[in-house]
Amino acid sequence: MYYQTTYPSPVGIITLASDGSGLVGTWIEGQKYHGATIPEGVIVRGDMPIFDTVKKWLNKYFAGEKPDISELPLSPIGSGFRQEVWSILCKIPYGEVITYGDIAKKMAAKMNKESMSSQAVGGAVGHNPISIIIPCHRVVGSNGSLTGYAGGIDKKVKLLEFEGADMSGLFVPTRGTAL
Numbered sequence: 001m002y003y004q005t006t007y008p009s010p011v012g013i014i015t016l017a018s019d020g021s022g023l024v025g026t027w028i029e030g031q032k033y034h035g036a037t038i039p040e041g042v043i044v045r046g047d048m049p050i051f052d053t054v055k056k057w058l059n060k061y062f063a064g065e066k067p068d069i070s071e072l073p074l075s076p077i078g079s080g081f082r083q084e085v086w087s088i089l090c091k092i093p094y095g096e097v098i099t100y101g102d103i104a105k106k107m108a109a110k111m112n113k114e115s116m117s118s119q120a121v122g123g124a125v126g127h128n129p130i131s132i133i134i135p136c137h138r139v140v141g142s143n144g145s146l147t148g149y150a151g152g153i154d155k156k157v158k159l160l161e162f163e164g165a166d167m168s169g170l171f172v173p174t175r176g177t178a179l
Contacts, residue, residue, distance in 0.1 A: 001019070001020060001040075001043065002017055002018065002019055002020075002024065002038050002040060002041070002042045002043070003017065003018050003019075003020065003042065003043050003044070003045045003048060003051075004016060004017045004018070004025075004042045004043070004044055004045075005044065005045065005046035005048075005051050006046075007054075007055055007058055009028075009058065009062060010062055010158070010162070011028055011132075011151070011155045011158055011159065012028050012029045012030070012155070013028075013029040014026055014027065014028055014029070014058070014131075014132070015027045015029070016051055016054055016055075017038055017042060017129075018048060018050045018051065018075075019075055020048070020050070021050060021073060021075070022050065022073040022074060022075025023050060023054055023072055023073060023074050023075060023130060023133070024037065024038065024075050024076060024077055024129065024130075025037060025038065025076075025129040025130060026054070026129075026130050026131050026132060026133055027129070027131060027151075028131055028132075028151040028152075028155055030151075030152070031131065031150050031151045031152070032126070032150035032151075037076070037077040037078060037127075037129040038077070050073065053071075053072065053073075054072060054133075057071055057072055057133070058132070058133075061132065061133075062162075064162075066094045069090050069133060069134070072133060074090075074130060074133070074134065076128070076129050076130050076134065077129060078124075078127065078129065081107075081120075081124060082124040082127060082128075084107060084110060085103060085107060085121055085124035085125060086124070086128055086130075086134050088103050088106050088107070089103075089125065089128065089134050089135055089136055089138070089139070090134055090135075092135050092138040092139075094135075094163055095160075095163040095164045095165045096138060096165065097138050097139065097140045097160070097165060097170070098138060098139055098140070099118075099139070099140055099141065099142045100118040100121050100122050100125065100139060100140075100141065100142065100148075101118050101142045103118075103121045103125070103139065104116040104117060104118045104120070104121045107120075107121060118142075122148055125139050125148065126148055126150050127150075128150075131150070131151055132159065136149065136150075137149055137151070137155070137156045137159040137160060138160070138163075138165075140170060141173070144169045144170045144171055145170070145171060145172075145173040146160075146170050146171065146172050146173065147173050153172055153173075157172065
């Protein structure tokens with residue numbers, strides 16, 4: 001059984017989803033793949049301890065308090081490969097960015113391979129079901145392009161600016177810009 005509620009935020013309404021004990025999803029209104037990892041119907045129910053905990057975490061985040069991801073019981077649904085990529089995302093410091101290529105190198109090392117496709121990593125990053133908390137907005141193209149955010153590039157920019165990231169080498173890509 002899965003449950004959901006909503007949270008009003010500075011970047012729009014965020015839908016929170018839980019399996020009853022862990023957080024399985026946070027999606028910004030209008031986000032690509034919204035709710036795609038939930039395998040069955042969802043019951044709207046906002047009076048659950050997990051949602052209270054997540055809302056308090058988000059309140060701290062949007063107040064600029066830099067809450068730690070470890071404060072939350074995260075249970076994202078995805079393949080082993082995606083889980084590994086999301087684990088790397090959880091280690092990106094607040095206000096900093098990493099490239100898809102950097103993540104690909106880390107994944108190659110974890111998998112004992114010489115190299116890993118940045119596009120494969122991009123697919124896993126793009127399907128992150130716990131937006132903001134698992135900070136996929138902190139991933140950029142190797143040339144500094146602010147590409148590939150399922151919540152929308154405008155929200156990615158807003159979140160990075162909110163975190164005080166150095167935006168000087170970053171730019172919004174024109175169509176067709178690669179990872």
